[in-house]
Amino acid sequence: MNRKERDLVARRTFLQAAGTAAGAAIAAPRLISPRALASQGKPGANERVRVAHIGVGGRGASLYHEMDGLRRKGLCEHVAVCDVDDRRLEAASKLVGPQADVYRDYRYILERKDVDAVVIGTPDHWHAVQFVHAAECGKHIYCEKPACCTIEEGKAMVEAARKNKIASQIGSQGRSQPEAYLAHRYLVNGNIGRISRVDCWHYPSPVDKSHTPDGDPPPELDWDLWLGPLRWRPYNAKYLHGVFRWLLESGGGQIRDRGAHVMSCAMWWMGADGTGPVTVEATGTPPEEGLWDSCVEMQVTYTFKDPDWVLTWNQPGEPVPPEERTGEEPGGKITRPGYGAVYRGDRGTFHHWGGDGGTWIEKKAREWVPPPGARDVYQSPGHFEDWFEGIFTGKKTIMNVEAGVGVANLCVLGNLAYMLGRKLHWDQAKQEIVGDEEARRLMSRPQRHPYHL
């Protein structure tokens, strides 16, 4: 693919596909009739999607900025922001402007009939509860990855989305990157033959050496709401925004964070959405001290059957230096060189780096020219744009909740196998761990009242 073709890939949006002038502050694409949209409780074609943001610090703030690109195209407006930290809420209000209402409790947003959709950018332990509640209130949902922290949460999310017929997108945005399309197309056309193994690698997790004791939360923070569904524990400055990632019960470590990106690409490119492993084995090295308990180093093996292939998570594994970029490619620079995956086929290997917005792939796939008759694959117009297509047309999004939960389940099962120190057997059809009562119980985690499914 030459430069011109690559740019075309990067620029192609559903607006253009629908014949609408991109950048004009006009209506959403008329893919189905306004009456049909309105009758389904969806925004009419002459309306902008009214979006509220739940969780507006850290990644939540980034999601706002990304979403704002669609507002500038006239596709949506920001009507409310919500956060349990008043400082973050104030900062978001300044950013969004006076037209947006501010809330501490997301349920004020859910009871508003004039809100069409929510963007959930809260810590992982809130994702499932807020997703299910929003679906039950008829809101379309963009939810940051990973989709869920337990198997039960994932089941509830899928059921709520189906029952309420909402469009959902989980934030594993790597699938929507131009390079992801090129990699997918390269692999499904057999360029490295039949793939029997995918080895993901990622740098180790940090260790908390601060010896921070529990204490009182700062006045701007509603600690009860921050904890939400989690069982009560005293406030600790090392268990908060951002660093929650390093606790198993909340963030789940690198595997649940970046695994939800790298393994998302693997499941997509392997055509494995809707499938699952039959066994999961894990070993890991925990931190030597501190509050954080997710693995510093970790190795997980997922064995799939019919078709047979193996997926592994290796922390740190064997990092592969990324190919040098010229700067002419979409994206401009390598933002995630520290993790990736190696695809092993019977006719060669293929390297992938990153997996979120910084997805990057080997040159041989970027420059591969499909011969006549080659199989093409779905190309996302952009992760938010793909979600909006789902809202307006009812089509299945690229990282719909079923796919998102499937990837999150891999991360959850990997951590469970590590925590229990034994091999787990997984029944994909029943979505259950079998032959291990304790592990079966850990598929769910009862939640604190009233912050529950």
Added chain:
Amino acid sequence: MEELTVETLLKALQSSDPFIRRDAWSAAGAVGPTALPALARLAAEGELEVARAANRAMWQIVRYAGAPGREMVRSAAVTALGELISGLPTQLARDVLWMLSEITQDWEIDQAIGTALLMNPELGEDTRMCLERIGGENAVAVLQAGYARAGGDFQAAIACSLRRLGQDVPQPPCPKLQPRKTTSVKPVGR
């Protein structure tokens, strides 16, 4: 690391070397439930990092005991943990309840003790959640007893647990979607 005994485990957990502590608690599972009382004391009274290591050693024993085919060890762990709860600091007692939620069989629940824990102001909410996880006839009976005695929001919480366990509990309705908390932050510029 050579095979641990209760004594060598406790000594290693109190080492000033964090790597020795980490390796000790990581290998604590096979030491077995007899170590739980001493570990609980260390988790309650030890210096911050020693207490964390002791707590993690307790979890390792629970997860070792919960493996398929270890019924005797599991049963002994449940007995040992059950005897610990009343003498522990609140947060550690909550941890022990959650340990029990992973490995306790429904028939092992004493309804009188379970109801007392459910009605305990400090431990009630964790007890409710743990009973919901165990979820058999005895767990339901304890939740029903608590439902009859509780009032206000805690009764609503128990009602939600009972519904999740398949019981028909019409009142009070689940308040999960009712907003409760307001902010003093005002929209900037309005």
